[in-house]
Amino acid sequence: MPTNELQHRVVIVGGGFGGLYAAKSLKRAPVAVSVIDRRNFHLFQPLLYQVATGALSPGEIASPLRVVLRNNRNTEVLLGEVTDLDVENRRVILRDGEAPYDDLIIATGATHFYFGHDEQWAPLAPGLKTVEDATEIRSRLLVAFERAEREHDAAKRRAWLNFVIVGGGPTGVELAGALGEIANDTLRHDFRHIDPREAHIVLVEGEPRVLPSFPPDLSAKAEQQLIALGVQARTAARVTAIDPDGVTVKTGDREERIATHTVLWAAGVRASRMGKVLAERAGAQLDKAGRVIVEPDLSVKGHPEIFVIGDLASFNHQGERQLPGVAPVAMQEGRYVANLIRDRVEGKAAPAAFHYFNKGNLATIGRNKAVAEFGKLHIAGFLAWFTWVFVHLMYLVEFDNRVLVLTEWVHNYITRNRGARLITGGKP
Amino acid sequence: MPTNELQHRVVIVGGGFGGLYAAKSLKRAPVAVSVIDRRNFHLFQPLLYQVATGALSPGEIASPLRVVLRNNRNTEVLLGEVTDLDVENRRVILRDGEAPYDDLIIATGATHFYFGHDEQWAPLAPGLKTVEDATEIRSRLLVAFERAEREHDAAKRRAWLNFVIVGGGPTGVELAGALGEIANDTLRHDFRHIDPREAHIVLVEGEPRVLPSFPPDLSAKAEQQLIALGVQARTAARVTAIDPDGVTVKTGDREERIATHTVLWAAGVRASRMGKVLAERAGAQLDKAGRVIVEPDLSVKGHPEIFVIGDLASFNHQGERQLPGVAPVAMQEGRYVANLIRDRVEGKAAPAAFHYFNKGNLATIGRNKAVAEFGKLHIAGFLAWFTWVFVHLMYLVEFDNRVLVLTEWVHNYITRNRGARLITGGKP
Numbered sequence: 035m036p037t038n039e040l041q042h043r044v045v046i047v048g049g050g051f052g053g054l055y056a057a058k059s060l061k062r063a064p065v066a067v068s069v070i071d072r073r074n075f076h077l078f079q080p081l082l083y084q085v086a087t088g089a090l091s092p093g094e095i096a097s098p099l100r101v102v103l104r105n106n107r108n109t110e111v112l113l114g115e116v117t118d119l120d121v122e123n124r125r126v127i128l129r130d131g132e133a134p135y136d137d138l139i140i141a142t143g144a145t146h147f148y149f150g151h152d153e154q155w156a157p158l159a160p161g162l163k164t165v166e167d168a169t170e171i172r173s174r175l176l177v178a179f180e181r182a183e184r185e186h187d188a189a190k191r192r193a194w195l196n197f198v199i200v201g202g203g204p205t206g207v208e209l210a211g212a213l214g215e216i217a218n219d220t221l222r223h224d225f226r227h228i229d230p231r232e233a234h235i236v237l238v239e240g241e242p243r244v245l246p247s248f249p250p251d252l253s254a255k256a257e258q259q260l261i262a263l264g265v266q267a268r269t270a271a272r273v274t275a276i277d278p279d280g281v282t283v284k285t286g287d288r289e290e291r292i293a294t295h296t297v298l299w300a301a302g303v304r305a306s307r308m309g310k311v312l313a314e315r316a317g318a319q320l321d322k323a324g325r326v327i328v329e330p331d332l333s334v335k336g337h338p339e340i341f342v343i344g345d346l347a348s349f350n351h352q353g354e355r356q357l358p359g360v361a362p363v364a365m366q367e368g369r370y371v372a373n374l375i376r377d378r379v380e381g382k383a384a385p386a387a388f389h390y391f392n393k394g395n396l397a398t399i400g401r402n403k404a405v406a407e408f409g410k411l412h413i414a415g416f417l418a419w420f421t422w423v424f425v426h427l428m429y430l431v432e433f434d435n436r437v438l439v440l441t442e443w444v445h446n447y448i449t450r451n452r453g454a455r456l457i458t459g460g461k462p
Numbered sequence: 463m464p465t466n467e468l469q470h471r472v473v474i475v476g477g478g479f480g481g482l483y484a485a486k487s488l489k490r491a492p493v494a495v496s497v498i499d500r501r502n503f504h505l506f507q508p509l510l511y512q513v514a515t516g517a518l519s520p521g522e523i524a525s526p527l528r529v530v531l532r533n534n535r536n537t538e539v540l541l542g543e544v545t546d547l548d549v550e551n552r553r554v555i556l557r558d559g560e561a562p563y564d565d566l567i568i569a570t571g572a573t574h575f576y577f578g579h580d581e582q583w584a585p586l587a588p589g590l591k592t593v594e595d596a597t598e599i600r601s602r603l604l605v606a607f608e609r610a611e612r613e614h615d616a617a618k619r620r621a622w623l624n625f626v627i628v629g630g631g632p633t634g635v636e637l638a639g640a641l642g643e644i645a646n647d648t649l650r651h652d653f654r655h656i657d658p659r660e661a662h663i664v665l666v667e668g669e670p671r672v673l674p675s676f677p678p679d680l681s682a683k684a685e686q687q688l689i690a691l692g693v694q695a696r697t698a699a700r701v702t703a704i705d706p707d708g709v710t711v712k713t714g715d716r717e718e719r720i721a722t723h724t725v726l727w728a729a730g731v732r733a734s735r736m737g738k739v740l741a742e743r744a745g746a747q748l749d750k751a752g753r754v755i756v757e758p759d760l761s762v763k764g765h766p767e768i769f770v771i772g773d774l775a776s777f778n779h780q781g782e783r784q785l786p787g788v789a790p791v792a793m794q795e796g797r798y799v800a801n802l803i804r805d806r807v808e809g810k811a812a813p814a815a816f817h818y819f820n821k822g823n824l825a826t827i828g829r830n831k832a833v834a835e836f837g838k839l840h841i842a843g844f845l846a847w848f849t850w851v852f853v854h855l856m857y858l859v860e861f862d863n864r865v866l867v868l869t870e871w872v873h874n875y876i877t878r879n880r881g882a883r884l885i886t887g888g889k890p
Contacts, residue, residue, distance in 0.1 A: 074604060074885045093519030093882030100652035101879065110654040113608040113885075131612065165886050176502060180541040184559065224528035226538040435881060441869045451529065453863060454521030457502045457541075458593050 041066040042379050045126050045135035047116050047308065049076050049099045052141035052344030052364035057109055058102075059372030065379060067109040068133050069099060070126065074113050076102055077165060080361055080426060081439070083205060085168035087175065087212035088220075088455035089446055092165045094438050116142075116308065119315045121337065137339050137375050140308050140326075141368065144345040144359060147302035147323070155276045159297035162205060166459075171298060173457045175213065178296045179233075180457075183225045189293070195233045196294035198281045200273050201301030202239025203247065204397040207256060209298055210237040211399035214263025219401075219450045235265045236292060238283055240301075242270045245397055245405065247358060252405040255414035259403040273301075303359060305346050316340055321348040321356075330387030332371055341374075343367035349388065357390050361429070366390055398422045401447065469494040470807050473554050473563035475544050475736065477504050477527045480569035480772030480792035485537055486530075487800030493807055495537040496561050497527060498554065502541050504530055505593060508789055508854060509867070511633060513596035514726075515603065515640035516648075516883035517874055520593045522866050544570075544736065547743045549765065565767050565803050568736050568754075569796065572773035572787055575730035575751070583704045587725035590633060594887075599726060601885045603641065606724045607649060608885075610656050617721070623661045624722035626709045628701050629729030630667025631675065632825040635684060637726055638665040639827035642691025647829075647878045663693045664720060666711055668729075670698045673825055673833065675786060680833040683842035687831040701729075731787060733774050744768055749776040749784075758815030760799055769802075771795035777816065785818050789857070794818055826850045829875065 042065045046053045049071035057069050075096040084090040099111045118127040119138075126133045146161035148154075160170050175197070182194035199210045217233035224230070237244065237260065243253035244260070244267050257267050268283055268290075275282035280293045305324035312318040312326050318334045319327040325348035326334060332347060334340045344364035349357050357363045370388045377385060394408040396418065404419035406412070413421070423443065430436040446452060470493045474481045477499035485497050503524040512518040527539045546555040547566075554561040574589035576582075588598050603625070610622035627638045645661035652658070665672065665688065671681040672688070672695050685695050696711055696718075703710035708721045733752035740746040740754050746762045747755045753776035754762060760775060762768045772792035777785050785791045798816045805813060822836035826847060834846035841849070851871065858864040874880055 074608065074883070091519035091521030091882075092886065093521075093884060096884050097881065098652075098883045100649075101881075101883075104651050112612065113605075114612070165884065177541075180502065184540065184542070221528075223532050224526070437873060438866070438869055438881070441866055445865060453525065453529075453866070454519075455502070455526045455529075456521060456524050456593065458520065 042136045043068070043134060044137045044139065044375060045070065045133050046139045046141065047071075047126065048141035048143060048344070049073070049111075050079070050141060050143050050344060050364060051361040052143075052368045053139065054099070054102065055365040055368030056139050056141065056343065056372045057106060057368075059369045060376065061106045061108070063108070063372070063376035063379065065108065065137075065375065067106070068112055068135075069103065069109060070112045070114055070116060070128070070133060071099060072113070072115050074098055074100070074111075078430060078435070079163075080429075082162055082165075082168050083208040083212060085165070085454070086162055086171040086209065087216060088172055088452040089212070090439060090442055091454045092169065094435050094442060096165060097435060119311055121315045121340070124339070135339075137341070137378075139341045139343060139368075139371055140312065140346060141342075141344045141364065142306040142308040142346055144303040144323075144325075145306050146299060147304035148299065149302055151276070155299070158276045158278060159200060159299040161299040162209070169456075169459055171209075172455070173459055174296050175216065176455055176457050179221060179225065179228070179230060181295075182228045184227075191228065193279070193293040193295060195228070195230075196292055197233060197235045197296045197298070198273075198283075198292055198294050199235070199237045199298045199300060200281075201299065202237050202241070202244035202267060202269065203300060204245065206237055206239070206298075206300035207244055207260065207397055207399055209300060210235055210260060210265045211263055211403065214260070214265045215400045216452065218264055220452050220455075231264070233264065234292075235263075236283070237265055237267045238271050238273055238281075239267065239269045240272050244269060248395060248397065248405060248407055249412055252407060252412050252414060256397065256399060256405050259399045259405075259414070262403070263400055303345070309346055312340070312342065318342075323348075331374060331384070332367055332388050341371045343371055349390075351387055362393060363390055396422045396425060401450075470564045471496070471562060472565045472567065472803060473498065473561050474567045474569065475499075475554065476569035476571060476772070477501070477539075478507070478569060478571050478772060478792060479789040480571075480796040481567065482527070482530065483793040483796030484567050484569065484771065484800045485534060485796075487797045488804065489534045489536070491536070491800070491804035491807065493536060493565075493803065495534070496540055496563075497531065497537060498540045498542055498544055498556070498561060499527060500541070500543050502526055502528070502539075506858060506863070507591075508857075510590055510593075510596050511636040511640060513593070513882070514590055514599040514637065515644060516600055516880040517640070518867060518870055519882045520597065522863050522870060524593060525863060547739055549743045549768070552767070563767075565769070565806075567769045567771060567796075567799055568740065568774060569770075569772045569792065570734040570736040570774055572731040572751075572753075573734050574727060575732035576727065577730055579704070583727070586704045586706060587628060587727040589727040590637070597884075597887055599637075600883070601887055602724050603644065604883055604885050607653065607656070607658060607661075609723075611653050612655075619656065621707070621721040621723060623656070623658075624708075624720055625661060625663045625724045625726070626701075626711075626720055626722050627663070627665045627726045627728055628709075629727065630665050630669070630672035630695060630697065631728065632673065634665055634667070634726075634728035635672055635688065635825055635827055637728060638663055638688060638693045639691055639831065642688070642693045643828045644880065646692055648880050648883075659692070661692070663691075664711070665693055665695045666699050666701055666709075667695060667697045668700050672697060676823060676825065676833060676835055677840055680835060680840050680842060684825065684827060684833050687827045687833075687842070690831070691828055731773070737774055740768070740770065746770075751776075759802060759812070760795055760816050769799045771799055777818075779815060790821060791818055824850045824853060829878075 221230040271285040345359040398404040406418035649658035699713040773787040826832040832847035
């Protein structure tokens with residue numbers, strides 16, 4: 035159904051949680067919606083670490099945007115790359131075309147940030163944002179064990195069995211925990227010359243405790259659970275050097291050299307390139323991380339027709355501290371902006387300022403291991419883990435993949451196996 | 463369990479159906495087995511076309527070799543690339559080491575063959591042998607529809623909706639049928655500016671009928687089923703040119719130009735590189751396709767300690783015509799050689815010559831569409847399709863993946879969806 039030229043046109047850039055929920059919430063609005071993304075699928079990023087650690091396949095946590103938005107008859111999906119904005123004429127400039135808008139929603143998220151060492155560190159310490167990142171990390175983890183199995187020199191073998199994860203937030207903790215399980219459970223009987231349980235997994239966090247966004251008691255519980263999986267946390271520590279043969283970690287005045295070929299990056303994030311474009315073209319103000327500082331209604335100052343949501347937005351109103359870059363924030367922001375636009379088109383009064391309703395925070399560490407915070411209720415262990423599983427399946431309900439993911443999880447839980455352990459991509 | 467230096471050492475190169483079934487059959491033999499493969503997984507190749515067409519994920523049809531062989535305590539898996547053979551000293555030369563053997567089984571399969579046009583045609587018309595091939599083909603098919611959706615010029619749009627598949631054997635027919643379903647069913651409601659049913663799918667086959675290895679009545683049935691999916695077969699035809707903008711197909715004296723950007727190769731195969739190595743190092747004789755002509759016991763002439771099985775072997779004894787390059791042949795050859803080696807080590811008499819027991823031939827075309835030959839019994843349609851599903855799930859029983867694949871299939875069958883439609887890999 036080609037869009038009606040006379041209709042109010044809403045262009046959404048980015049098909050992540052923010053953009054997708056904005057589009058879905060506009061389903062019955064009298065507007066023509068275009069969702070533009072470089073990728074043809076929505077990625078369920080909270081489970082991406084499970085692809086990186088071989089528990090799930092990429093296809094199981096990704097849904098084609100066209101399928102997810104198939105029943106939104108007022109919505110078209112454009113596979114394309116946005117290169118610029120023409121704010122005066124209200125047009126989004128694509129590499130191979132343009133898209134005019136009346137209202138624009140930018141939801142292009144964030145990318146890795148290596149604290150100024152991007153060129154040197156990025157190839158040595160991949161981060162986890164895309165499907166390709168995940169399969170690259172998966173290959174590196176598996177290749178490390180394979181190289182150890184074939185290595186006769188004890189010191190070299192040791193280096194292949196050392197793993198360093200930089201960043202002790204939820205992603206770093208999830209990766210470290212999953213890697214601990216791989217070493218202790220999954221691969222236990224797979225090799226003939228090494229014992230995978232000899233793997234050393236080091237988690238480096240700059241703050242004095244892991245999961246610094248959680249309450250201290252849950253950080254302590256998480257650290258205990260990590261220790262049970264053979265993960266050593268280095269807190270109040272920072273990485274000062276990464277090279278192909280190892281990592282230098284500085285804790286206070288003490289410098290430690292860890293020989294390793296496998297470093298994963300779960301530390302810094304920086305706003306995606308659209309932040310700069312908005313600054314240049316719409317005069318948007320950016321915070322230190324390059325995020326767009328938005329108005330209480332998530333619009334860009336001076337541009338009530340341009341909204342920024344999700345990880346790209348810096349929202350600090352009503353005394354709230356910077357909202358975290360997590361899916362629930364992006365989803366609520368997407369719904370808020372969609373409702374605002376619909377109300378505006380229908381001539382209704384402007385809504386109150388955006389307010390994030392925090393339903394709780396969850397971080398999983400491994401089998402039966404997780405921490406959860408619901409206001410004053412703090413839980414850890416099996417119950418937190420089960421809640422995590424339940425919540426993630428619930429959110430997958432919007433997609434086709436929940437049966438598959440559940441099948442994999444039940445299978446993995448029973449067999450302690452991870453079937454998607456493929457080394458793919460480059461030459462092995 | 464490191465192998466005992468005094469034990470009889472069997473080295474198997476290649477973890478496909480031939481190599482894997484040889485290793486499995488040696489489980490209880492008094493030998494030390496090394497399986498060498500460049501990849502860390504066994505690929506269930508008969509279902510690879512389903513990855514290429516977005517019905518399954520790579521992880522669902524691949525199993526880590528270490529998992530499949532985990533309980534074979536006499537077997538080690540080496541991730542490595544074989545570069546040469548030292549036949550005199552009975553050593554396999556790897557890029558980064560060597561592996562001594564008493565008996566050697568080569569099962570490295572076949573690769574694409576573009577009839578002398580390799581350099582020019584290979585990048586334009588990918589074949590289907592590896593996981594990377596499948597995801598590349600998947601991306602090309604999906605990108606073609608995306609480009610058509612964004613294309614305003616009618617002729618250019620037409621070219622994006624033309625698809626040419628070269629080769630009308632089982633793989634070509636499966637790809638063509640699946641592509642027909644994608645165009646007619648899967649994508650039906652996904653686009654706003656094109657109708658995917660306008661796709662033209664052309665299947666080019668050199669012989670006078672598709673599925674030339676099947677009886678003529680089943681070829682005719684297959685062609686009818688393809689027509690129902692919108693696939694046009696060009697039989698007794700050959701491709702004379704492939705360039706980025708199209709394909710030239712010659713049928714008799716008539717030349718036809720098809721404007722297309724999406725060409726898939728399912729025609730020629732050629733023996734893998736190990737054939738040449740065996741010819742040089744062990745004096746093996748090769749057939750026209752580069753396959754190693756083997757003795758009645760699948761050994762290389764003059765080298766009773768070297769066996770060649772699977773797609774790399776050319777077996778023409780007992781009046782049988784060249785055995786087809788299919789999984790059941792490789793599996794039976796693997797088992798035969800394993801038993802022969804065990805008998806020899808245990809001092810038993812040499813077995814009779816290898817004989818392939820053909821249980822039947824199956825080719826699937828689409829939903830409820832397939833053909834099957836069991837001796838004189840020829841069936842087509844739902845029953846053949848159901849048999850195909852049953853047989854493939856049965857063979858997957860050896861692996862962990864059957865529950866997952868069944869879940870996907872049931873889901874896809876009910877919803878007519880294909881969830882794994884991701885454009886991944888290079889830049890979209």
